[in-house]
Structures are given as C-alpha cells and as structure tokens.
Amino acid sequence: MNFRAHIRVMPRDGLLDPQGQAVENALTELAFDGVSSVRVGRAIEVGVAADSLEDAEDATRRMCERLLANPVTEDFLIEVDPA
Amino acid sequence: MNFRAHIRVMPRDGLLDPQGQAVENALTELAFDGVSSVRVGRAIEVGVAADSLEDAEDATRRMCERLLANPVTEDFLIEVDPA
Numbered sequence: 266m267n268f269r270a271h272i273r274v275m276p277r278d279g280l281l282d283p284q285g286q287a288v289e290n291a292l293t294e295l296a297f298d299g300v301s302s303v304r305v306g307r308a309i310e311v312g313v314a315a316d317s318l319e320d321a322e323d324a325t326r327r328m329c330e331r332l333l334a335n336p337v338t339e340d341f342l343i344e345v346d347p348a
Numbered sequence: 349m350n351f352r353a354h355i356r357v358m359p360r361d362g363l364l365d366p367q368g369q370a371v372e373n374a375l376t377e378l379a380f381d382g383v384s385s386v387r388v389g390r391a392i393e394v395g396v397a398a399d400s401l402e403d404a405e406d407a408t409r410r411m412c413e414r415l416l417a418n419p420v421t422e423d424f425l426i427e428v429d430p431a
Contacts, residue, residue, distance in 0.1 A: 271356075273391040288392065288416070295414055297407060299397030308356040308391040309371065314382030324380060331378055333371070 267348035268313045268321040274334045274341045275306035309333055312348060321345045350431040351396045351404035357417045357424045358389035392416055395431060404428045 276282045282304050289303040311328065315321035322345045334341040359365045365387050372386035394411065398404035405428045417424040 273354075273356075275391060275393065285392075289394075291415055292394075292411055295411075297411055299407075300411075301395035301397070302393070303395070304393045306391040306393075308358060308389040309368075310358065310385070310387045310389075311372075311375070312384035312386070314384070324382075328375055328378075328380055328383075332374055 266315065266317070266321075268315060268318065268345050269348045270309075270311045270313050270321065270325040270328075271344045271346070272309040272311065272325065272329060272333060272341055273306060274309065274329070274339050275304055277338055277340055280338055306339070307333075313345070318345060318347070349398065349400070349404075351398060351401065351428050352431045353392075353394045353396050353404065353408040353411075354427045354429070355392040355394065355408065355412060355416060355424055356389060357392065357412070357422050358387055360421055360423055363421055389422070390416075396428070401428060401430070 284305040285303040292300045313321045313324055325343050329341040367388040368386040375383045396404045396407055408426050412424040
C-alpha cells in the first residue's frame with residue numbers, strides 16, 4: 266500500500282531560531298500586529314510503500330532519526346495518511 | 349485570544365525540487381525502500397493574537413501572501429489552533 270508521510274522538523278524549544286526571529290521582525294515591519302514566537306523549520310513530504318500504516322509510520326520515524334532531523338537541535342512530528 | 353498558526357510552504361507540484369530529489373537519493377542510499385516523490389518545503393509556526401479563529405486564519409493567510417510564500421513557485425497550507 267502507498268502512504269504519504271507529512272513531516273515537520275522544528276528547532277527545539279529553547280534553542281535560538283534566528284530565521285524565526287528574522288521572520289517575526291519582518292512581519293512586525295509589515296504591520297502584522299500580535300505576532301509572536303515565530304519558529305521556522307522544514308516541512309518534508311515522502312511517499313512510502315509499506316504493508317500497513319504502522320509500518321509506514323515506523324519507516325518514517327527511522328528516516329527522521331537517520332537523516333531528516335538533527336537529534337541535538339531539532340524535534341520532528343509525523344503524520345501518515347493513505348495516499 | 350491567542351492562536352498558534354501552523355503553516356506549510358511547499359514547492360508547487362510540477363516544479364523541480366532539487367532538495368527533495370537529494371533527500372530521496374539519500375534515503376535510497378540508506379536502504380529505505382519504497383520511498384518516492386519527496387518534497388521539501390518550510391514549516392513555520394506563528395503565534396497570532398486575534399479576536400476569533402477566523403480573524404487569526406485571515407491574518408495568517410495574508411502573512412503567507414505578503415511574506416512567507418512565493419506565489420509563483422510555492423503553495424501554502426494553514427492550520428490554526430487555539431494556543
């Protein structure tokens with residue numbers, strides 16, 4: 266079966282995020298009021314062929330641990346849907 | 349009220365995505381079988397103060413149109429939750 270994994274890789278809470286800070290400053294300059302705590306990370310979509318949803322989620326988690334996220338500085342969130 | 353906007357900015361379908369192609373090649377080299385159609389974009393989280401969920405969604409959409417996404421090459425998806 267084919268699945269589509271949606272992954273977010275975000276800088277860990279508490280770590281500086283200069284890109285997020287730059288976006289927050291730019292939004293404020295553009296007169297968007299009430300904007301706070303901007304964080305910028307990566308959104309990754311992967312097509313995964315697997316026997317079950319559980320297998321697809323497990324494979325996606327291993328991809329994040331091996332390649333897609335830096336375990337020292339980043340957290341990842343996974344959502345897997347049938348394709 | 350405070351809301352948290354989760355934004356995905358992804359390269360448009362049909363546009364080349366060299367970063368996604370590089371990730372796909374790397375996953376295949378790491379012996380992840382059954383991986384296809386990898387796309388890499390940006391995940392952005394923004395704290396938004398607004399009077400209602402609709403106002404927060406509307407403000408987030410305008411942020412994407414003004415700053416966060418390139419309308420020629422990228423699509424964006426928005427989810428807004430109460431913070």
